[in-house]
Amino acid sequence: MSNDPSQHEPLFDSFGRRHTSLRLSVTDRCNIRCFYCMPAKEVRFLPRSEILSFEEIERFVRVTAAMGVSRVRITGGEPLVRSELPTLVGKLAAVSGVEEVALTTNGMLLDEHAAPLREAGLDRLNISLDTLDAAKFEQMTRRQGLDRVLAGIDAAQHAGFTRIRLNALAIRHQTEDEVVPMVEFAIERGLQMRFIEFMPLDADAQWTDDQVLTGERIREIIEQSLGRLEPLERSDPSQPAVDYRFVEGRGTVGFINPVSEPFCGACDRLRLTAEGQVRNCLFSTTEADARKLIRSGGTDEEIFQLVRECIAAKKPGHGIDNEAFLRPQRAMYQIGG
Numbered sequence: 001m002s003n004d005p006s007q008h009e010p011l012f013d014s015f016g017r018r019h020t021s022l023r024l025s026v027t028d029r030c031n032i033r034c035f036y037c038m039p040a041k042e043v044r045f046l047p048r049s050e051i052l053s054f055e056e057i058e059r060f061v062r063v064t065a066a067m068g069v070s071r072v073r074i075t076g077g078e079p080l081v082r083s084e085l086p087t088l089v090g091k092l093a094a095v096s097g098v099e100e101v102a103l104t105t106n107g108m109l110l111d112e113h114a115a116p117l118r119e120a121g122l123d124r125l126n127i128s129l130d131t132l133d134a135a136k137f138e139q140m141t142r143r144q145g146l147d148r149v150l151a152g153i154d155a156a157q158h159a160g161f162t163r164i165r166l167n168a169l170a171i172r173h174q175t176e177d178e179v180v181p182m183v184e185f186a187i188e189r190g191l192q193m194r195f196i197e198f199m200p201l202d203a204d205a206q207w208t209d210d211q212v213l214t215g216e217r218i219r220e221i222i223e224q225s226l227g228r229l230e231p232l233e234r235s236d237p238s239q240p241a242v243d244y245r246f247v248e249g250r251g252t253v254g255f256i257n258p259v260s261e262p263f264c265g266a267c268d269r270l271r272l273t274a275e276g277q278v279r280n281c282l283f284s285t286t287e288a289d290a291r292k293l294i295r296s297g298g299t300d301e302e303i304f305q306l307v308r309e310c311i312a313a314k315k316p317g318h319g320i321d322n323e324a325f326l327r328p329q330r331a332m333y334q335i336g337g
């Protein structure tokens, strides 16, 4: 099979959405325990033998790149707990057709890894941070470590990463007081602040819709203290964030509103879990087993077919607001956010 992206049919679903972006989980392990993602105790991680090797991941990326997947975002679990991650970044950056390799991290280990990741060819970084208050950080993540994340941000900027995004998960009655300090911090540091609505993907299954602090409410909080915001024109309709800029003054703020304003109609993403299951949606209840195929000697053509069928079965939307909505079996750390 040729790896020239032009050699294969692009990856369309039955609603005409073209898939060009891959979320790649490299581990389900994590060094913190955010309450909206992981259980507090008795987390059962996958055995090492079930996790795809770098070579297996690279092969999957090579095959999907041949179908037009050009952007790869590495995630987890916490991707930086996977050893030798820069080696994987280097491999993926070299795949023909891959134009961007990005990483989403909690930043706890970024101090040590930012420079090697940059050297390996990592293009973009998203750092997740929900608060600048050390006690609140500990409450939300069930671990200490705010100082380490801040050191990680410093290291990332030192290493030459630009356009770094700071992603905060917004929870009603917890995030309201964090909004203004976080936006001010981001502007001062030249980071792109984004707020994400809480989705029903927490391992403890405690999510209720009244815990969702909507992007609209956050915008009001920002405007009350920091001045009026105006929407920026979307340069890429598949981007989940709606970006705003301050009418007077510098800085932008983005809002990812999957619950209050679903953006499924423009979704261009497929996902590969750490143990090699292909998912067509965060919320899908079915998966396609790429690992089994890869480990049983499947051909590139067979992987191509497996991915194509998985994407063809994609639903029009996640249906969170639908009465018949079913939570997926997996929590966020087991899928890859």
Ligand code: SAM
Pocket (backbone or CB within 6 Å): 030, 036, 037, 075, 076, 077, 078, 079, 104, 105, 106, 126, 127, 128, 167, 168, 169, 196, 197, 198, 199, 200, 201, 202, 332, 333, 336, 337
């Ligand atoms: N550990 C890395 C991190 O936290 O950035 C990467 C994986 S984490 C699952 C990716 C993103 O998912 C984080 O920004 C996190 O805030 C978000 N996330 C986790 N649980 C979520 C939930 N229930 N609803 C919405 N976003 C969630």
Ligand code: SF4
Pocket (backbone or CB within 6 Å): 030, 031, 032, 033, 034, 037, 038, 076, 077, 078, 106, 128, 332, 333
């Ligand atoms: Fe770990 Fe990221 Fe989940 Fe927090 S959101 S527990 S950092 S995987």
